[in-house]
Amino acid sequence: MALTGIDIFKQLPKTNCGDCGVPTCLAFAMKIAAGQAELAGCPHLSEDAASALSEASAPPIRAVTIGVGDDAVKVGGELVLYRHEKTFFNPCVFAAVIDDGMDAATVDGLLKQTNESRFVRVEQDLKAGLVGVKSLSGDTAKFVALIEKVKAATTQPMVLMCGDPAEMEAGLKAAGETAPLIYAATAANYEAMAALALAHKAPLAVCGTGDLDALVDLVKKIMAAGVKDIVLDPGTRNPKDTLERLVYIRRAALNKKVKELGFPIIVFPNEETDDKMMEAVYAGLYVGKYGSVIMLSDLDAARALPLYVLRQNIYTDPQRPMQVKPGIYPIGNPTADSPVLITSNFSLTYFIVSGEVEASRVPAWLCVMDTEGLSVMTSWAAGKFVPEKIVPFIKGVGIEEQVKHRKLVIPGYLATMSGELEDELEGWNVEVGPREAADIPPFLKTWAS
Amino acid sequence: MEVKETYNGKIREATIGLGDTAVTVGGETSLPLYMFEGAAPNKPVIALEVYDTKPEDWPEAAIAPYADVLDDPVKWALKCQDEYKADMICLNLASTNPSTGDRNGADIAPIVKAVADAIKIPLIVYGTANADKDAEVMPKAAEACQGKRALIGPVEEENYKTVAAAALGFDHLAAPHSPIDVNIAKQLNILITQLGLAPERVIIDPTTGALGYGLEYCYSVMERLRLAAMTQNDSMTQMPMINQIGREVWKAKEVKTSEADEPAWGDAETRGVLWEALTATALIMAGSNILVMRHPKAVELTRQFVAALTGATN
Numbered sequence: 093m094a095l096t097g098i099d100i101f102k103q104l105p106k107t108n109c110g111d112c113g114v115p116t117c118l119a120f121a122m123k124i125a126a127g128q129a130e131l132a133g134c135p136h137l138s139e140d141a142a143s144a145l146s147e148a149s150a151p152p153i154r155a156v157t158i159g160v161g162d163d164a165v166k167v168g169g170e171l172v173l174y175r176h177e178k179t180f181f182n183p184c185v186f187a188a189v190i191d192d193g194m195d196a197a198t199v200d201g202l203l204k205q206t207n208e209s210r211f212v213r214v215e216q217d218l219k220a221g222l223v224g225v226k227s228l229s230g231d232t233a234k235f236v237a238l239i240e241k242v243k244a245a246t247t248q249p250m251v252l253m254c255g256d257p258a259e260m261e262a263g264l265k266a267a268g269e270t271a272p273l274i275y276a277a278t279a280a281n282y283e284a285m286a287a288l289a290l291a292h293k294a295p296l297a298v299c300g301t302g303d304l305d306a307l308v309d310l311v312k313k314i315m316a317a318g319v320k321d322i323v324l325d326p327g328t329r330n331p332k333d334t335l336e337r338l339v340y341i342r343r344a345a346l347n348k349k350v351k352e353l354g355f356p357i358i359v360f361p362n363e364e365t366d367d368k369m370m371e372a373v374y375a376g377l378y379v380g381k382y383g384s385v386i387m388l389s390d391l392d393a394a395r396a397l398p399l400y401v402l403r404q405n406i407y408t409d410p411q412r413p414m415q416v417k418p419g420i421y422p423i424g425n426p427t428a429d430s431p432v433l434i435t436s437n438f439s440l441t442y443f444i445v446s447g448e449v450e451a452s453r454v455p456a457w458l459c460v461m462d463t464e465g466l467s468v469m470t471s472w473a474a475g476k477f478v479p480e481k482i483v484p485f486i487k488g489v490g491i492e493e494q495v496k497h498r499k500l501v502i503p504g505y506l507a508t509m510s511g512e513l514e515d516e517l518e519g520w521n522v523e524v525g526p527r528e529a530a531d532i533p534p535f536l537k538t539w540a541s
Numbered sequence: 542m543e544v545k546e547t548y549n550g551k552i553r554e555a556t557i558g559l560g561d562t563a564v565t566v567g568g569e570t571s572l573p574l575y576m577f578e579g580a581a582p583n584k585p586v587i588a589l590e591v592y593d594t595k596p597e598d599w600p601e602a603a604i605a606p607y608a609d610v611l612d613d614p615v616k617w618a619l620k621c622q623d624e625y626k627a628d629m630i631c632l633n634l635a636s637t638n639p640s641t642g643d644r645n646g647a648d649i650a651p652i653v654k655a656v657a658d659a660i661k662i663p664l665i666v667y668g669t670a671n672a673d674k675d676a677e678v679m680p681k682a683a684e685a686c687q688g689k690r691a692l693i694g695p696v697e698e699e700n701y702k703t704v705a706a707a708a709l710g711f712d713h714l715a716a717p718h719s720p721i722d723v724n725i726a727k728q729l730n731i732l733i734t735q736l737g738l739a740p741e742r743v744i745i746d747p748t749t750g751a752l753g754y755g756l757e758y759c760y761s762v763m764e765r766l767r768l769a770a771m772t773q774n775d776s777m778t779q780m781p782m783i784n785q786i787g788r789e790v791w792k793a794k795e796v797k798t799s800e801a802d803e804p805a806w807g808d809a810e811t812r813g814v815l816w817e818a819l820t821a822t823a824l825i826m827a828g829s830n831i832l833v834m835r836h837p838k839a840v841e842l843t844r845q846f847v848a849a850l851t852g853a854t855n
């Protein structure tokens with residue numbers, strides 16, 4: 093629950109010593125409330141006050157880390173029901189499930205996908221995040237052998253899936269101290285599973301039966317046993333029921349402060365259908381509606397890429413638009429006689445403009461200027477896409493070394509600045525391009541240097 | 542667990558077409574797909590795209606289902622209706638775009654009439670979102686399908702007096718098109734209802750961004766419109782919504798690129814179909830009522846999704 097500045101101030105020493113970097117305790121309290129400072133910044137805080145504040149300021153949905161080292165993933169920590177209210181913070185992760193009943197070739201194929209399912213888009217590295225390892229045979233030796241194989245083959249953190257605590261214990265030993273997600277504690281085995289989670293410092297998934305009140309009771313017992321890092325499985329296996337539970341869990345955590353439900357959620361679209369295309373569609377549902385760990389049957393590129401892009405879209409901070417790196421983007425092997433276009437570095441503008449240039453099949457140079465991620469019109473209005481900025485960019489970006497001609501195509505919406513820009517951009521002619529990106533192909537097809 | 546919401550708002554019902562095959566959308570009394578706390582008497586419906594001229598730039602996977610009908614809008618529409626079981630047809634007047642075909646209203650009126658007369662299911666007719674050109678073209682198009690109670694769009698702030706008036710005059714519905722902006726969407730609804738068009742004749746077109754190409758903006762604006770409709774009972778947000786999905790999705794780089802050119806991206810048809818299905822289902826989650834789509838396999842996935850999320854459970 094977010095505390096007010098005054099709530100925090102009451103707990104501070106009120107000496108105004110300034111050691112926190114701001115002159116007064118009140119100012120420091122206000123910074124914490126605004127999320128601009130951490131409680132630890134005050135060296136004089138009493139232990140009681142620190143624990144009272146951290147308890148009270150604990151996020152309504154706990155952020156849980158799965159795995160260790162560079163490939164560890166953090167899920168949960170969400171603060172809102174709708175992304176426009178603030179943002180969705182910690183992107184959900186996907187995992188292909190490998191089980192100990194699969195033949196070696198299938199296992200190898202899934203491991204290869206787990207390692208190679210990576211795409212770079214808008215300067216973000218897109219990948220699944222986890223790998224599922226499931227005991228199907230009930231044969232501990234097989235489960236352990238599979239875990240050892242997966243551990244040797246990939247650094248992606250594991251989700252160990254097995255209902256028998258003794259077998260899970262063997263699996264955890266094989267996994268080493270890699271903090272895999274233990275799946276799962278149930279009403280039947282929770283004491284042993286909770287003990288394993290504590291002993292191996294691993295997060296614990298808790299599997300319900302679809303009844304959320306029963307899930308709350310079960311989680312309560314597991315929390316009482318000392319487990320802090322929990323992931324919830326509502327237990328439903330059809331998308332309609334799952335959506336209902338996911339919405340209720342998120343609301344209960346955020347609006348009703350039900351702390352037993354204040355954890356990230358694991359979902360199983362791979363168990364909700366046998367059709368891999370529908371599985372991907374249901375996975376998409378959970379990307380938008382509150383899934384944090386999304387289990388899949390594989391990571392085939394043609395299905396994984398769209399899902400990763402959906403996650404990227406949903407988890408983009410609405411207040412901070414995605415940006416692409418400023419610079420020259422050659423499209424379709426342009427030459428010294430190819431057209432030169434300029435646009436903003438708002439990623440959406442870049443994608444749409446570059447897509448239309450590509451569609452025209454006319455090779456071109458696209459100069460992407462740093463407009464701090466604002467669109468063409470917004471950045472123009474904010475004084476960031478104006479002649480004073482464009483001139484040094486064009487002169488400095490190196491386009492003059494690439495082309496023989498000196499014709500610059502500007503977005504049609506900026507027609508009013510063409511005269512001024514031409515005066516200031518020495519040696520260049522300024523051409524007004526189309527207002528709409530969709531009209532770029534016909535424009536380029538008739539363009540002549 | 543007492544976390545059910547009660548809503549004081551409701552989406553209006555709007556009916557497109559006349560007679561037995563008319564389609565009604567809207568009527569929801571909760572947020573989209575939240576069947577556990579409201580009613581959704583009418584499921585989201587799918588309109589298949591038909592173009593007035595043969596498309597030039599479609600990737601192979603999108604061409605294949607229509608290869609035999611692409612140069613005949615009437616046959617194309619009938620194939621969508623009879624073979625792919627479209628709920629509606631959306632006739633796109635792409636050839637009127639001034640920078641490509643630049644055909645005028647008189648040129649396309651016979652095509653609109655031929656398609657309208659050939660199909661039994663309801664018709665949507667869309668211009669090119671060039672406000673001046675649409676102001677000339679769309680009244681002719683609206684006249685050509687008079688008597689069909691079609692949906693005419695897009696209606697822009699710059700041309701609503703002409704285009705929405707034509708929808709009103711020829712007894713159709715109108716789709717006001719706003720640039721991913723809640724306030725402009727509301728404002729445009731106010732303007733066209735003041736013109737005399739009943740709110741039940743209005744379907745909001747909030748501007749569609751495809752997956753990877755602005756989907757998140759579209760998603761959040763639609764979510765905000767739906768929240769305003771349900772929780773604030775804001776009358777000018779309580780219209781059903783339409784999304785032009787097919788044409789946005791199938792120009793995305795990740796959809797147009799062949800597997801030969803990008804082996805790491807996998808099978809092009811699977812990728813394109815899922816790109817379209819995920820765009821459609823995400824927008825259903827945000828509140829879409831009419832999804833204008835292209836690939837029959839993406840349509841099928843979207844239908845199954847709707848059935849699974851709104852049907853009875855075991």
Ligand code: SF4
Pocket residue numbers: 104105106107108109110111112113114115116117118120133134135136137
């Ligand atoms: S360091 Fe602590 S005691 Fe000193 S001014 Fe800052 S908040 Fe107050």
